Amino acid sequence: MYLNSIFSNPERMERLGDIAQSSFLPLIEAAVQFTLPLSVISFILGLFLAVLTALARISTVRILQWIARVYVSIIRGTPLLVQLFILFYGLPTVGVTIDPFPAAVIGFSLNVGAYASEVIRAAILSIPKGQWEAANTIGMSYSQALRRVILPQASRVSVPPLSNTFISLVKDTSLAALILVTEMFRVAQQIAATNYEFLLLYGQAAVIYWVICFSLSLVQGQLENRFDRYVSR
């Protein structure tokens, strides 16, 4: 019915076309200014946190293991949206006020850190013990072995699951709209609120998210190819 009425009404078609055209640029701007930086910064910080957490989990120091476990359990056991709300709306009541963007970065980094730590832990454990031994017998310290021998091999194994994490993150940044970050989804909401073309605006946002994620999956393929140069196929 709805579609029928659109296509049989040239004026409405024109109006939709105009809105789509005029909203395209603001959406892209929001994506470039907030969605992408939020994703990239949070992913990088999160990865750093994830490596530390994974190392803590596989270390022999009990207290480190325990801290890592508790951290992962809290993050994985609570909704991302609740975490963001605690950071942005909750903390001010105890005197800690964080701006929307930094609050989002903290929330998403903590999230990526917990999920990716499990990926990295599994990847590290998948490297045969003989690699550690060979590294040790050529005189490497723990950190040298990790940096030069184990992590390079573990990163190859981690590319597919970490790509998953990153792609999920890009889409999850839309939740930042609810803590007032003017990323792409929030801009779509704002525009739609003025002209009531919800389907059009959210549809446009969806397409742009998809284009970003599709591009990322192409990058993933490239990365996998690069890493595969040293394994037989």
Place this chain on the structure above:
Amino acid sequence: MISITNLHKSFGELEVLKGIDVNIEKGQTIVVIGPSGSGKTTFLRCLNILEKPSAGTVEIGGLVADFSKPMSKKQIMAFRKQSAMVFQHYNLFPHMTVLENITEGPVTVQKKDKKQAEQKAQALLEKVGLSDKADAYPYQLSGGQQQRVGIARALALEPKVMLFDEPTSALDPELVGEVLQVMKDLASEGMTMVVVTHEMRFAKGAADEVLFMDSGRIVERGTPDAVFNRPQEPRTQRFLNLIQNTDTI
């Protein structure tokens, strides 16, 4: 060169080494044989602390490790520098080329000049007959070639002692010879070597001394001729009989 006194190793309740005493002279090639589970691989791994012995002392090239006392990581690393290990499953670094595998120790650990390390690596590759494989990745090589790279990687560290842990056990039969030849050459050049192996021909041809281990002890030791042709201990005789019988099946 190597002096081992009262070496013990237990895994939990299981005592794998029950007091090993051996002296090895500089330039000697020692072959360790024995049935599986006799502790010969554990013995070898204790010499560079891949397994931490429970008790005893090992002296290599003037550096003494006393395992009745706790050792710091620094001490362990310093002690490891005395020897280099060749593994049954090669354990090459798959993400590095052959050349990078060999220069990794000298450059990253010993902080040597990269150019010089590469030249030396090329010379070592020549020595093991793989000078055309410098830029290959390990997966592109046969098992025998990989193991020869493993030997070159160990030699690049300029160790005082080379340790071989069943270096040919994972190889197809036709590839065993090329690895043993490299090892024989090394032995004749005066490298001090401890070799755990099932290759009795190598033991007969290249060893200065053969150690026969069983149940965590050295049961018999002597020249290859003495151990293989006139074994004194019944357990040695039984082991050698078993091996010879399978040869004729």
